[in-house]
Amino acid sequence: MEKLRFGLVLMVLCLSTSLVKGGDPTVTFEWKVTYGTISPLGVPQQVILINDKFPGPVINGTSNNNIVVNVFNQLDEPFLFTWNGIQQRKNSWQEGTLGTNCPIPPGGNFTYHFQVKDQIGTFFYYPTTALHRAAGGYGGLSVHSRALIPIPFDINPADEFFVLVSDWYTKSHTQLRKFLDSGRSMGRPDGVIINGKGGNGDGKDEPMFSMTPGKTYRYRFCNAGNKDSINVRIQGHTMKLVEIEGSHVVQNMYDSLDIHLGQCVSVLVTADKDPKDYLLVASTRFTKEPHTATSIIRYTNGKGPASPELPKAPIGWAWSLNQFRSFRWNLTASAARPNPQGSYHYGQINITRTIKLVNTAGTVDGKLRYAFNGISHVNPTTPIKLAEYYGVEDKVFKYDLMKDEYEPPAGKAEEKITLAPNVVKVIYRNYVEIIFENHEKSVQSFHLAGYSFFAVAIEPGKWTPEKRKNYNLLDAVSRNTIQVYPNSWAAIMTTLDNAGLWNLRSNSLERQYLGQQLYFSALSPKRDLKDEYNMPDNDVLCGIIKDMPLPKPYSV
Numbered sequence: 433m434e435k436l437r438f439g440l441v442l443m444v445l446c447l448s449t450s451l452v453k454g455g456d457p458t459v460t461f462e463w464k465v466t467y468g469t470i471s472p473l474g475v476p477q478q479v480i481l482i483n484d485k486f487p488g489p490v491i492n493g494t495s496n497n498n499i500v501v502n503v504f505n506q507l508d509e510p511f512l513f514t515w516n517g518i519q520q521r522k523n524s525w526q527e528g529t530l531g532t533n534c535p536i537p538p539g540g541n542f543t544y545h546f547q548v549k550d551q552i553g554t555f556f557y558y559p560t561t562a563l564h565r566a567a568g569g570y571g572g573l574s575v576h577s578r579a580l581i582p583i584p585f586d587i588n589p590a591d592e593f594f595v596l597v598s599d600w601y602t603k604s605h606t607q608l609r610k611f612l613d614s615g616r617s618m619g620r621p622d623g624v625i626i627n628g629k630g631g632n633g634d635g636k637d638e639p640m641f642s643m644t645p646g647k648t649y650r651y652r653f654c655n656a657g658n659k660d661s662i663n664v665r666i667q668g669h670t671m672k673l674v675e676i677e678g679s680h681v682v683q684n685m686y687d688s689l690d691i692h693l694g695q696c697v698s699v700l701v702t703a704d705k706d707p708k709d710y711l712l713v714a715s716t717r718f719t720k721e722p723h724t725a726t727s728i729i730r731y732t733n734g735k736g737p738a739s740p741e742l743p744k745a746p747i748g749w750a751w752s753l754n755q756f757r758s759f760r761w762n763l764t765a766s767a768a769r770p771n772p773q774g775s776y777h778y779g780q781i782n783i784t785r786t787i788k789l790v791n792t793a794g795t796v797d798g799k800l801r802y803a804f805n806g807i808s809h810v811n812p813t814t815p816i817k818l819a820e821y822y823g824v825e826d827k828v829f830k831y832d833l834m835k836d837e838y839e840p841p842a843g844k845a846e847e848k849i850t851l852a853p854n855v856v857k858v859i860y861r862n863y864v865e866i867i868f869e870n871h872e873k874s875v876q877s878f879h880l881a882g883y884s885f886f887a888v889a890i891e892p893g894k895w896t897p898e899k900r901k902n903y904n905l906l907d908a909v910s911r912n913t914i915q916v917y918p919n920s921w922a923a924i925m926t927t928l929d930n931a932g933l934w935n936l937r938s939n940s941l942e943r944q945y946l947g948q949q950l951y952f953s954a955l956s957p958k959r960d961l962k963d964e965y966n967m968p969d970n971d972v973l974c975g976i977i978k979d980m981p982l983p984k985p986y987s988v
């Protein structure tokens with residue numbers, strides 16, 4: 433007992449010194465998560481608020497900042513946040529998915545502690561429990577370069593704005609969940625919102641953004657939605673793309689940008705047009721009847737309303753694929769560190785494993801399910817990460833039920849879908865290639881937690897090893913989400929150099945909820961504290977490990 437307590441104290445000490453790095457400032461938040469009634473689409477409905485606001489507060493950080501967020505769950509259900517795109521180095525304890533964490537019970541609180549280590553860029557956070565994201569509870573998270581690291585812009589932006597766009601349902605998340613739990617689909621969203629508001633271009637909304645003539649602003653866009661890709665554009669203005677999900681990119685000008693589910697980009701916009709109002713337009717893509725929302729950008733010396741004529745959205749996905757191909761890593765620009773991004777030659781590393789994931793839809797006992805390679809993930813009541821830490825994984829799940837390759841049955845034959853925790857064991861520090869093959873008619877979007885990856889190709893058709901000759905092995909963008917067009921494939925490459933348990937998921941809320949996700953388990957072979965932190969002492973415990981004695985901690 434005494435020994436155990438001593439171990440505990442040691443563990444706490446290690447944790448606090450390793451997490452709060454000397455000299456790196458700490459940014460602290462206290463968040464109250466509640467339900468509230470607001471009307472994003474003009475219809476009053478239940479929305480998840482953070483400190484009485486939707487969207488929640490922007491976390492405005494700088495590389496290597498320590499972020500501390502004490503979350504008070506005042507909902508009537510268990511709750512978790514994830515920090516989409518933050519790599520949580522050695523620290524999947526803070527990932528906030530149901531595979532890594534026990535949810536915060538109603539009335540309880542939990543303090544996330546994490547460092548935005550060696551990252552810059554545009555990210556967002558959102559709830560991962562139940563179907564809470566459909567009710568809001570999301571917000572922006574930006575990470576600025578440290579003062580000494582050069583930024584690849586000629587002009588320092590006068591200000592910056594977060595623009596969280598999403599499709600939106602007027603039904604509550606509990607109603608939507610009832611549909612999914614009873615085997616049906618969530619159906620189509622009812623509209624689109626920009627920062628929680630569904631402006632309709634009638635010029636009567638309050639301006640959302642303000643620009644001083646002659647100045648340049650950074651707009652950070654993320655698609656925090658549930659189902660649809662969204663195109664964004666600004667009347668009369670072009671956008672200079674500067675960053676995608678943590679990478680500085682070659683700065684091309686765009687009239688509009690497709691932002692697929694879960695994706696973030698940032699652009700520079702210069703206020704150099706006639707002084708009046710302009711509309712920022714967000715509309716759904718690849719849907720029969722697109723939904724559109726607008727918000728007003730006002731010039732500070734503005735004289736007059738915005739034109740009612742909205743710039744048109746592009747049509748079809750070939751346009752979108754071409755746009756993807758125009759995105760290039762700026763090899764000479766720095767990101768979070770002083771060395772140029774291009775000094776990492778990802779194209780010269782040998783692949784040690786190829787995992788091909790086919791997204792599928794089907795039914796199990798008459799209920800709609802989604803899967804990767806025939807496995808539809810279910811979360812065990814004991815989180816996978818905790819089961820591994822306590823050494824009781826064989827009581828909770830089985831590793832490697834899923835094969836690295838898969839061919840769904842041809843024609844009308846029904847696919848056999850297995851419901852089980854989908855946990856793939858990977859070797860820490862391996863360099864892997866992941867192929868997403870989409871045989872469906874809809875555009876998909878996938879996110880990998882814990883790493884950024886090189887998005888080396890998207891092409892129509894099926895993937896074969898010969899397609900590797902088409903990969904961009906020079907200046908593909910390092911990012912954390914990728915879209916896959918209908919009957920197409922996408923390839924990503926990454927080094928699994930972050931020990932922990934990491935979620936790979938469909939960004940479609942419905943697909944994610946109904947099983948299209950998996951976890952990569954990259955364990956430190958020797959439970960080495962240099963590879964991975966110990967479970968934090970404030971971690972919420974649940975399931976079979978709840979009352980078990982603490983296991984031997986990781987050590988140096």
Ligand SMILES: *[C@@H]1O[C@H](CO)[C@@H](O)[C@H](O)[C@H]1NC(C)=O
Nearest residue numbers: 490492493494574576591592
């Ligand atoms: C966010 O942080 C940056 C860099 O520290 C700063 O320039 C900017 O004013 C901050 N923005 C807000 C809204 O606090």
Ligand SMILES: *[C@@H]1O[C@H](CO)[C@@H](O)[C@H](O)[C@H]1NC(C)=O
Nearest residue numbers: 502541542543544970971972
């Ligand atoms: C809950 O909040 C209290 C008060 O701020 C804090 O002392 C405590 O550490 C928090 N609990 C957890 C599990 O983070």
Ligand SMILES: *[C@@H]1O[C@H](CO)[C@@H](O)[C@H](O)[C@H]1NC(C)=O
Nearest residue numbers: 583584681682683762764765
């Ligand atoms: C790439 O980054 C460099 C270095 O910061 C910058 O000078 C250059 O303008 C950028 N190039 C493009 C094409 O965006």
Ligand SMILES: *[C@@H]1O[C@H](CO)[C@@H](O)[C@H](O)[C@H]1NC(C)=O
Nearest residue numbers: 777779780781782783784863
């Ligand atoms: C990659 O593999 C090739 C062929 O097997 C080998 O010649 C080469 O040395 C390897 N490169 C690295 C960096 O390991």
